[in-house]
Amino acid sequence: MKLIYFSNSRIPTEKGYGIQIMKMCHFLAAIVDHLELVIPTKKNKVFKNVDAFGYYQVEKNFILKKISCLDPSWIAKKMPQGIYIKVQAVFWLVSLSVYLLFKQNKNQFVAYTRDEYSLPVLQLFFKAVVWEAHTLPRNTKRYLKYWSKCHKIITITNGLKDELAGLGLDGKNILVAPDAVDLSEFEKVRLGKQELRQKLGLPPDKNIIAYTGHLYDWKGVQGLADAAKFLTEKEIIVFIGGSEEKFDLGRFRSRNEGNKRILILGYKPYAQMPLYLKAADVLVLPNSAGEQKSKSWTSPLKLFMYLASGTPIVAADLPSLTEILNKDNAVLYQPDDSAAMATSIQKVLTDPSLSTKISAKARSDVQAHTWQKRAEKIVAFIQS
Numbered sequence: 001m002k003l004i005y006f007s008n009s010r011i012p013t014e015k016g017y018g019i020q021i022m023k024m025c026h027f028l029a030a031i032v033d034h035l036e037l038v039i040p041t042k043k044n045k046v047f048k049n050v051d052a053f054g055y056y057q058v059e060k061n062f063i064l065k066k067i068s069c070l071d072p073s074w075i076a077k078k079m080p081q082g083i084y085i086k087v088q089a090v091f092w093l094v095s096l097s098v099y100l101l102f103k104q105n106k107n108q109f110v111a112y113t114r115d116e117y118s119l120p121v122l123q124l125f126f127k128a129v130v131w132e133a134h135t136l137p138r139n140t141k142r143y144l145k146y147w148s149k150c151h152k153i154i155t156i157t158n159g160l161k162d163e164l165a166g167l168g169l170d171g172k173n174i175l176v177a178p179d180a181v182d183l184s185e186f187e188k189v190r191l192g193k194q195e196l197r198q199k200l201g202l203p204p205d206k207n208i209i210a211y212t213g214h215l216y217d218w219k220g221v222q223g224l225a226d227a228a229k230f231l232t233e234k235e236i237i238v239f240i241g242g243s244e245e246k247f248d249l250g251r252f253r254s255r256n257e258g259n260k261r262i263l264i265l266g267y268k269p270y271a272q273m274p275l276y277l278k279a280a281d282v283l284v285l286p287n288s289a290g291e292q293k294s295k296s297w298t299s300p301l302k303l304f305m306y307l308a309s310g311t312p313i314v315a316a317d318l319p320s321l322t323e324i325l326n327k328d329n330a331v332l333y334q335p336d337d338s339a340a341m342a343t344s345i346q347k348v349l350t351d352p353s354l355s356t357k358i359s360a361k362a363r364s365d366v367q368a369h370t371w372q373k374r375a376e377k378i379v380a381f382i383q384s
Helices: 018-027 074-080 083-100 116-125 140-149 158-166 193-200 221-230 248-255 270-278 292-296 300-311 338-350 352-368 371-383
Strands: 001-004 034-038 065-066 108-113 131-133 154-155 174-176 207-212 233-240 261-266 281-284 315-316 332-333
Touching: 018 034, 018 300, 018 371, 034 083, 034 154, 065 083, 074 083, 083 116, 116 131, 116 140, 116 371, 154 300, 154 371, 158 174, 158 292, 174 371, 193 270, 207 221, 207 270, 221 233, 221 248, 221 338, 233 270, 233 332, 248 261, 270 300, 281 300, 300 315, 300 352, 315 338, 332 338, 338 352
Parallel strands: 001 034, 001 108, 034 065, 108 131, 131 154, 154 174, 207 233, 207 281, 233 261, 281 315, 315 332
Antiparallel strands: none
8 A cells, every 4th residue: 555644734843743743654654565745845943954754753764745835924923823824724735736736646545634624635636535633623514525535534532533423424434543652762761760850950859740742721731830839849840842932832931920830841852752751750631621622532642652651640531531541540630620630649749659550550551552553553444
């Protein structure tokens, strides 16, 4: 089987989708006969001249093709981000159409994408199109006919599959494949916790409660920041991640300017994530129950990295998270309750036996969630 993965995205990027796409392409390429990743020429000053393969620590076993595409970045400077996204998507679809008009031997390939708005164009040029669903658009009726034409559909949670099946799609044509992790990135970390803290400039004498990822409201990060007042002076909450100061990172800093019990580090390179996770005492998944994508749809990359780290996990008791987490590999608490979150954190910190038990179970459970196993499962499903 030959596969072309189409993604309207900046790669490399500080966002999690870059990890997911590059890792999946790498492990899919090890199974299929040929794989190409096609992306647009998008501007990203932070990653100018950065090699995507080196950044994501994957070998060059597939072709990364950038097609010329107008990036209306000037719109983002003067108008809401949503307008830029829509205009840029139109330019991508035009560029994609032109590229595919001249692409040779298209009938030999299966097309694969995460972008539902690319489906109408891809289905014009390919007999077999696979869509990987990470969220659902507001107007599901608009896309229903394109989803029904897909050769196969992959979802990252059962919640997404149930919603699609509820719209009338055949559940037998939908595979649930949660996200995953590259265990080798954690296995090669040889430094101990204190050595890692010294290397990363983290407090050596504090109980470090860590969160990695973006700082959007639906991820529950403000609830985690608010939990600081329920903890002791021995604890400090460290936030690693966020995009730009003008977006989630800047808003989060401003909102928590007076909170001296938290440390906001901002974006850190992907290769450093295992170090930060292993340097912590507790890792938190504070997702909010307020939005459907948080409650039922998300399969956070951080969840699987947390499992692989060997550091105990505290998480909101949400359907999306408990598809993977349970009382044996994490401590769960009532979502959107900062006091309950803090109590769960203290429970882990004050009970070494519990901490050791759930961490060991987490490391055992994550063995089933590697990128290699995910890729094998998806290829088998496409070919079935």
